[in-house]
Amino acid sequence: MSLSRRAFVRSLGVGSAGALSTPWILGRSGEALNWTPDPFEAVLQASTQQEVIKISGNENARGPGEAAVDAMVKLIRDNVGRYHFNLAREELPEAIARNLGYGLTAENVLISTGSGAILTAGVRAYVSESRPLVNGAPSFGSPNRTASQIGASIREVPVDANLRLDLDGMAEAAIGAGLVFLCNPNNPTATAHSLADVTAFIERVKASSPDTAILVDEAYIEYATDANVETATTQALEHDNVFVARTFSKGYGMAGLRLGYAAARPATLAKLNAAWGLGSVNILTASAAIASLNDPDRMLNEREENRRVRNFTRRAFEEMGYETTDSQTNFLFVNVRQPAAEFRDAALDQGVQVGRDFPPMEQTHARISLGTMEEMERAVEVFRRILET
Ligand SMILES: Cc1ncc(COP(=O)(O)O)c(C=O)c1O
Structure with a gap:
């Protein structure tokens, strides 16, 4: 054989x-x-x-960096047998908010065991049989799978000739939709739109279809080297039902530790939190994340x-x-x-x-x-x- x-x-x-x-x-x-x-x-x-x-x-x-590993080792040695609930529930969202800036507070941060859970929560909160999901094609597929699970339809908008998300096409498709998933930078095409383009897109959708939610997935944004590509966090603070998903799995090197979060207005985060279980972030992960945020170099x-x-x-x-x-x-x-x-x-x-x-x-x-x-x-x-x- x-x-x-x-x-x-x-x-x-x-x-x-x-x-x-x-x-x-x-x-x-x-x-x-x-x-x-x-x-x-x-x-x-x-x-x-x-x-x-x-x-x-x-x-x-x-x-992960050395500071993150050291923080985990120290915690194991000190006393990992305790719950230390405040580390993940309070200190971590505060550290994330401080690190992101833009006047964010812990109230604007919802943590989860990986950003994948935020995506699932987003689809479950806003998409239904009568309110489709809008996604690029090709783009990250997990929102599509969740939409299919709940019997919702998906409006897929092909990427343009440069394999960038077609923002005009997605804005058109957004009319009457439950949620637009905007992966920026986009997985798998690796392309990204400037903050100016994303802002114009969000404003256009909010004007033409005010009830449509927008999820900007920024899993890879730490790797963007085009200076015009920046987080849409300010947009999430400005509008209801607009939220940004971020993860510690990529740039922070913590995929196996499972940590992601959403940044948005508290009322938007409350809808996500009610829609899907976001897990329980453990203290090793929380301590590694805080140490990473404190190690910008x-x-x-x-x-x-x-x-x-x-x-x-x-x-x-x-x-x-x-x-x-x-x-x-x-x-x-x-x-x-x-x-x-x-x-x-x-x-x-x-x-x-x-x-x-x-x-x-x-x-x-x-x-x-x-x-x-x-x-x-x-x-x-x-x-x-x-x-x-
Ligand atoms: C675009 C995008 N969003 C979200 C995720 C989910 O990542 P995690 O759940 O590890 O945070 C991934 C994972 O590859 C991804 O590529």
Whole structure:
């Protein structure tokens, strides 16, 4: 039986629930894997010798800063056995509000175990069978899934020729809708709109369809290097039913710790809070977040390193003759001029795991998250082998 590395890696559950878990592999000693007549075991050895570079999930390859890790370790040592409820419920929203500025107070911040919960709450609060969801296509898909679950329709507005969200088209589609989901920067196209454009969009929708809510998802905004791309928090403070979702999963490197939040007027936050369970943020996460907010240099370094890795990777694709969008994020959206599935399978065969399909662009474009510089140097070699042959 011939067994490709790809099929085997899949069976190991890289990126999905598989028959064998990665810890299971890591738990095996190298010695036990030295020699075997079993072809399955032989592939297993190969897969442990060359680690898969996982650049599929828009994660932060560098993880949280040292201050965040130190804060968690200290808390474990001091007394993690206590509830310390005030840390997550009071100190964290206060720290977030102070850090964001714009005159925000803790009343304007609603925390959740990941910003995904805020998105779910937003759809559940404002979308219904009679009030559709408006989303870009392609854009982040979780609001669409929630809308489908509750039997609501979705007005999908294709991105424009530069793969930017079509704000005019979305404003038209917003008339009579329950909620517009505006992902800025947009996942997966990596493009972003200026604060001036987003403000004009919000004002237009509020004028033409006052009851339509607007969710601006800023999961990747820390990585935006275009100076005109800024948070829409001031807009959320100015209008009812306009809210911004942010996360500590990306720029702050805390995806596994699960922390996100919404910023808005208290009355808007009350509707989100009533619509969906937002979880219970634990004290390790809260302490890591507060320490991160108090360490602005680490975020500056993270942005700068991401920009360096992004420039390197973009240039490599350009040199190979392949177009990428103007990424304002920690991933690239590349016109690989072949189905994403073919490119993905070829990359996985060579130990690099890139993003899934993003309809309606899955016949031409692949999403590639940015890892460390070292990972991207190795990944680019693989991309060269695939795209230049
Ligand atoms: C655009 C966007 N919003 C929200 C999320 C949810 O992130 P989290 O729940 O980790 O905060 C993601 C995750 O990839 C995302 O890409």
